Amino acid sequence: MAALTEDIVAAGRKPARARAAAGTLPAAAATAPRAGSVAFQGLGKTYVSSTGTVRALEAIDLAIPAGGIFGIIGRSGAGKSSLLRTINRLEQPTEGRVLVDGRDVGHLDEGGLVALRRRVGMIFQHFNLLSAKTVRQNVALPLVVAGVAKRQIDERVDEVLALVGLEGKHNVYPSRLSGGQKQRVGIARALVHRPEILLCDEATSALDPETTLSILGLLRDINRRLGLTIILITHEMSVIREICENVLVLEQGRIAEQGPVWQVFGAPKHAATRALLQPLSREIPEDVAARLEPSPVAGGEAVLEVRYTGGEGGAGPDLSRLTGLLGGSVRLLHGTVDRIQGHAHGTLLLAARDVTEKNLDALKGQVGSTRILGYVRRDV
Numbered sequence: 098m099a100a101l102t103e104d105i106v107a108a109g110r111k112p113a114r115a116r117a118a119a120g121t122l123p124a125a126a127a128t129a130p131r132a133g134s135v136a137f138q139g140l141g142k143t144y145v146s147s148t149g150t151v152r153a154l155e156a157i158d159l160a161i162p163a164g165g166i167f168g169i170i171g172r173s174g175a176g177k178s179s180l181l182r183t184i185n186r187l188e189q190p191t192e193g194r195v196l197v198d199g200r201d202v203g204h205l206d207e208g209g210l211v212a213l214r215r216r217v218g219m220i221f222q223h224f225n226l227l228s229a230k231t232v233r234q235n236v237a238l239p240l241v242v243a244g245v246a247k248r249q250i251d252e253r254v255d256e257v258l259a260l261v262g263l264e265g266k267h268n269v270y271p272s273r274l275s276g277g278q279k280q281r282v283g284i285a286r287a288l289v290h291r292p293e294i295l296l297c298d299e300a301t302s303a304l305d306p307e308t309t310l311s312i313l314g315l316l317r318d319i320n321r322r323l324g325l326t327i328i329l330i331t332h333e334m335s336v337i338r339e340i341c342e343n344v345l346v347l348e349q350g351r352i353a354e355q356g357p358v359w360q361v362f363g364a365p366k367h368a369a370t371r372a373l374l375q376p377l378s379r380e381i382p383e384d385v386a387a388r389l390e391p392s393p394v395a396g397g398e399a400v401l402e403v404r405y406t407g408g409e410g411g412a413g414p415d416l417s418r419l420t421g422l423l424g425g426s427v428r429l430l431h432g433t434v435d436r437i438q439g440h441a442h443g444t445l446l447l448a449a450r451d452v453t454e455k456n457l458d459a460l461k462g463q464v465g466s467t468r469i470l471g472y473v474r475r476d477v
């Protein structure tokens with residue numbers, strides 16, 4: 098909480114040069130040209146403490162365009178928080194630089210840093226609300242610290258609480274709110290200064306699946322309605338799949354891979370990505386796995402795993418074509434079809450009677466990867 102309060106106070110504190118503008122709120126983002134791009138150039142971060150040295154980030158080069166929802170994923174300790182926190186300079190890089198709308202945040206003076214932190218809102222895994230203050234007081238805090246007039250504060254607090262669906266909760270204390278409602282207060286507070294960028298630090302990790310979906314829906318809605326850039330870090334691929342357009346996979350402080358979510362999910366190149374995707378992929382059903390035999394069975398079938406990724410237009414697998422390529426006698430044992438950004442991808446488990454090297458090769462040319470998992474008798 099101390100860190101958050103410092104952040105809010107720092108964002109609200111008026112530098113000497115900005116005092117003339119005190120008491121006013123910034124203009125609505127909708128009327129300003131689109132802003133909110135972030136770039137990392139040759140970024141590195143080393144922590145030095147009494148217990149030793151940790152190389153947290155190494156050679157990060159990345160451009161995040163304005164207006165989208167960008168996900169950063171990685172296992173625990175991969176460097177996600179360190180990277181996110183360099184954007185609003187809660188963390189200083191050891192090498193390289195961070196540009197927000199082309200401006201090096203490392204060169205900002207005190208006034209520039211205050212302005213930056215108003216442009217970059219942040220929400221947290223554990224919400225970081227002040228328990229002794231009501232919802233209204235929590236949301237109003239950054240504006241109070243900035244010296245905004247009471248009437249304007251009241252108007253803005255009403256606006257953002259309506260935006261996050263918390264009308265009527267003004268005078269409630271955080272202890273009386275559910276986790277999802279607390280995060281909505283956190284989002285409202287992060288939006289009071291009309292930021293162009295919203296940083297989300299594991300914002301749904303403390304929430305149950307249903308509440309997670311509602312908060313992700315709210316973030317998507319805010320992104321569309323306000324046009325602000327959302328950058329989120331998570332260790333859950335399901336969060337990335339739900340709302341992100343582009344994703345960066347971090348592994349041991351380095352970029353493992355990056356790209357549009359449908360591409361990274363459909364054809365993961367790095368072992369770290371495949372490991373993170375594992376919880377989303379369905380295993381072979383137990384009853385099928387129990388009957389698999391390592392070599393062909395007389396009168397039986399080969400069991401094929403076919404992974405496909407739809408190209409432009411999002412077409413799913415053409416089943417009649419698959420059947421034709423496999424010689425006609427094909428049964429569908431199991432399958433998943435997911436759609437990400439309009440691209441279908443998934444895995445089919447097929448049992449086919451007449452599988453040859455030739456028709457397997459033809460199949461590989463038509464879909465993603467194909468492999469024989471084993472053989473079964475006809476009764477599976």
Ligand SMILES: Nc1ncnc2c1ncn2[C@@H]1O[C@H](COP(=O)(O)OP(=O)(O)OP(=O)(O)O)[C@@H](O)[C@H]1O
Pocket residue numbers: 144145146151152153171172173174175176177178179180332
């Ligand atoms: N203040 C610090 N002092 C020393 N080491 C640190 C500090 N902050 C982070 N680290 C180390 O830097 C590495 C990256 O940490 P970071 O918190 O950025 O990773 P993360 O991917 O966000 O992890 P998690 O998902 O567990 O929060 C880890 O090895 C961590 O122990």
